Amino acid sequence: MPASRGTAEPFHQWLDAQTRTLWEAIFQLPFLQELAAGTLARDRFAYFLAQDVLYLEQFAKVLARGATLADTPKTREMFLRHAANVARVEERLHAELASRLGLDWDAVRQKEPAPVTVAYTDHLLRVAHTGGLSELVAAVLPCYWVYARVGERLANRLPEDEIYRRWILTYADRDFHRSVDEQLRLIDRLATAAGSNERERMERWFARSLRYEWMFWDQAYRDLAWPV
Template sequence: MSRFREELWQVVAGVYDQILVHPFLTGLTDGSLPREAFRHYVVQEAHFLPDYARAQAAVAARAPDAASVRRFSAQAARTVEVEHGLVAELLAAFGLDEADARKTPAGPTTVGYSSYLVRSCALGAFPEALGALVPCYWIYARVGERLLERSSPDPLYAWWIETYGGADYQETSAEVLDLLDGLAISPDERERLLERAVMTARYEWLFWDAAWRREGWPCG
């Protein structure tokens, strides 16, 4: 019997394939990505990550057992301490701090992604919430792993690649996938979980695309 992760990957694989060939990511590995595009990405990450941690905490609140509560509570703390710390260091590389980043408003894609993710995790049942979160882990882990094969001639981009391609992040992603495989859910819950996974996978593509385009609000 196949693992649930394999079924989920089948529904997000097409999005992942498009992510891998997006010019933002190909530009990371060959060093051609304009620094302003990466700066945009980092600033938007500064807006997004606190809501990502809130979504993880909401999943912990809905977890069916103590081990899962501990896992997602710890991962929410990790997001604040490790990933948010990485963003703070990347901002510093551009001569910015988080107060500076806040002067640039969260863009349309950032607001949409954050809102969808927090709503799914705060209001949905545990399987739906987990489905919304899995692509956030797994796509970054797979992207990091693939990009690490080539790294980047740009030290700033190589640093980012090594973070998500490294063993610590791969282990974090694997823990969530093990939990996914252990779910015992109804057909309706399975359908809703996969729907959430497809949507957040699409938002992952959109987030990188927004940075590539340096997306802003069209009015106001």
């Protein structure tokens, strides 16, 4: 992504414009297209669900690290609240959907992380522990923003499948979108105070996480496993 931008433009809008091709690739994923149509094979969704559980366990650790790096009490409170929300999603939404899919919850939580799951969470943890707050926010933002946009898009054409409807409506919910807006405002504030080198790193981590979002759904659709 080019490093120069208009200083009057909010940073999140700049990121959005520079990654438009990646966004469109995500929206066109067969996994999401079939989820919206209600035709996605159950085993593909079950794979995704199990890997998402493993992903969120690590994501919560990254958010907790964000609370440690927070530059204001309000930001610290936000990260702690978001980390608690992640735990609730795992215990409520994922456990509920696993049950409705006929999956054993304990077995789901003991699955081995798949290749993309490992790569994505390693990326987030590395940024969280080697960079500052601005870089951490840039790395985690795609997870928030992608799910909000996907939820919003798919809510306009809900499938009849009750399990898939339940998942979609979770990410179309106003409360979730408010948490996304908090992260968007935060990254804009941090980018304003950042120097050019720091902003370039923010752009790099944002784009990398966005690519991993695409890969995460793609691995579920292809049932990706470790080759050896």
